[in-house]
Amino acid sequence: MSDMNHPSNDDQGFVPASFTPQPLTPGGAFPQAQTQNAFAPQAPAFAPQTPSSGAFAPAGTPRTSGPVPPFTERELRSFRHSAEIPLYTIMVVFNVLVVAFALISSILAFFDIGPLTGKSGAMINELILGIQAEADAHIEIIVILIGLPILLLFTVYLYYAQYRANSIRITEKNFPEIYEVVEDYARRLGMKNVPKVYLTQENGLLNAFSTYILRRQYVVLLTDLFEVAYLEHHDLDSIKFIIGHEMAHIRLKHATFSYQMSILFANYLPIIGNALSRAREYSCDRVAQHLVGKSGIEPMLALVVGKHLYKKVDVEDYVKHCHEVRGFFVFIYNLMASHPIMPKRIQALLRDHGSGRLFF
Numbered sequence: 001m002s003d004m005n006h007p008s009n010d011d012q013g014f015v016p017a018s019f020t021p022q023p024l025t026p027g028g029a030f031p032q033a034q035t036q037n038a039f040a041p042q043a044p045a046f047a048p049q050t051p052s053s054g055a056f057a058p059a060g061t062p063r064t065s066g067p068v069p070p071f072t073e074r075e076l077r078s079f080r081h082s083a084e085i086p087l088y089t090i091m092v093v094f095n096v097l098v099v100a101f102a103l104i105s106s107i108l109a110f111f112d113i114g115p116l117t118g119k120s121g122a123m124i125n126e127l128i129l130g131i132q133a134e135a136d137a138h139i140e141i142i143v144i145l146i147g148l149p150i151l152l153l154f155t156v157y158l159y160y161a162q163y164r165a166n167s168i169r170i171t172e173k174n175f176p177e178i179y180e181v182v183e184d185y186a187r188r189l190g191m192k193n194v195p196k197v198y199l200t201q202e203n204g205l206l207n208a209f210s211t212y213i214l215r216r217q218y219v220v221l222l223t224d225l226f227e228v229a230y231l232e233h234h235d236l237d238s239i240k241f242i243i244g245h246e247m248a249h250i251r252l253k254h255a256t257f258s259y260q261m262s263i264l265f266a267n268y269l270p271i272i273g274n275a276l277s278r279a280r281e282y283s284c285d286r287v288a289q290h291l292v293g294k295s296g297i298e299p300m301l302a303l304v305v306g307k308h309l310y311k312k313v314d315v316e317d318y319v320k321h322c323h324e325v326r327g328f329f330v331f332i333y334n335l336m337a338s339h340p341i342m343p344k345r346i347q348a349l350l351r352d353h354g355s356g357r358l359f360f
Contacts, residue, residue, distance in 0.1 A: 070188045071290070079286040080252065082355040084279040091266035091276060098265045102141045116141070149261060153214065156257070160213045163220055167198035175199070178243070182219075185244055185291055189251040195219055197243070199226060206303055210246040210255040217250040219243070228307050235311070237292055238299040244288035245296075251287070254280050275358050277338040282348055282356040289349065296349050304342055322347055335359065 071079075108114030116124060170178050178197065186194040195210075201223040208221045225242060228235045249255045267273045289296050301310040301318070322343035334341045340348070340356055348356030 067184075068188060070190050073190075075290075076189075076251070076287070078353070079248075079283060079290065081279040081282040081286075081358075083358055084276065084283055087272060087276040087279055088263070090272060091263040091269065094269065094272075095263050095266040099145065102145055106139075106142050148264065152260070152264070153257070156211065156213050159211065160218070163198050163200060163218075167200040167220070170197040170199060178239070181240055181243055182247070185247050188291060189247060189287075191247075191251055195247065195250055197221060199223060206307065208242050208246055210249040212255045212257055212260075214257050217255045219246045219250070221246075224307060225302070228302065232308065233311055235298065237294045238302065240292045241288045241294060241296045241299045244291035245284045248284035248287035248291075249280070252280070252283060254284075271335060274336060274338050278334075278340045278358055279355075281339050281345070282358075285345065285349060285356075286353075289352065297346055300342060300346055300349070319346065319350065331360065 105114045105116045109116040168174055170182065172179055182197055183194050196218040198218065198220050199222075200220060206222065206225050208219070208225055210217060210219045212218070221242070226239060228238055253259055263273075263276075285296060297315055298310060301313050301315070304310070305313060325341070325343040330341070334344065339345070340358075344357050348354075
């Protein structure tokens with residue numbers, strides 16, 4: 001939903017990935033698109049990787065001409081963080097157990113037996129549900145199990161309406177260069193439909209995220225990230241990396257209603273939930289790397305120092321000092337974060353394969 005910065009994991013499921021700290025609300029206008037086809041999709045020009053240039057060369061990838069072929073399922077699996085599927089499986093099992101316990105306990109409570117009656121039921125009401133002890137815990141739980149998915153669905157449709165009403169949709173005529181990139185990436189990712197992409201602004205915040213309504217996904221870009229390509233730096237590769245990252249969330253099925261429902265209650269697990277979120281970000285960074293053919297370090301630096309200064313950062317020096325960012329409190333901060341801390345994320349991007357470090 002993701003995704004460069006560190007959004008909270010308390011996004012209630014409807015923004016599975018984003019680049020910055022919190023979900024945003026739209027509004028505002030956009031710079032006029034340039035007439036030249038600067039974003040026309042093409043085979044990436046691979047070059048030897050150096051920290052100072054940020055160039056990226058996937059190992060064993062031959063130089064090609066013409067359209068780049070779509071990724072195979074095996075390639076897409078190799079881009080996933082090695083811990084993503086195991087963590088997701090744990091959370092799905094936990095989610096199923098929570099729902100099963102709640103349903104069975106609620107049914108038993110109608111016969112005045114089970115953990116939702118008596119003192120244990122009063123404790124669940126007060127400590128977990130936060131309601132009066134005199135209330136019927138099983139009634140409250142049934143209302144939550146039925147009402148929460150309905151509320152979630154209502155909320156995601158409301159957000160979708162908000163972005164449609166206050167954004168500009170990228171089309172063949174509005175920012176056609178970007179639309180061609182989205183089309184090309186959809187083809188290379190093997191997506192059946194080209195996702196809709198909307199542009200909006202949020203008072204200077206840097207963000208982009210993928211999200212969903214029922215059986216449909218879309219991408220939202222904020223103009224302060226987008227303007228980097230059109231105004232100050234003309235940094236097309238950074239914009240492509242951001243788009244590739246968000247489309248990867250869609251292709252890897254992070255941005256779907258069913259995915260979010262499958263871990264709805266497990267998202268509240270204090271350590272595992274955030275670890276899965278960090279693994280998803282590593283996975284999508286790797287997909288974006290191979291889509292664009294660049295390391296993706298510069299878009300990350302834009303989120304550290306802003307869109308005006310990131311081009312002036314000495315990448316080699318920054319990478320050198322990344323190794324110094326460690327210690328107990330750094331570990332705790334990363335443990336609680338929904339996105340990897342930037343030093344770990346950039347060190348993962350410097351490699352063209354493998355999984356980033358989730359914990360240490």
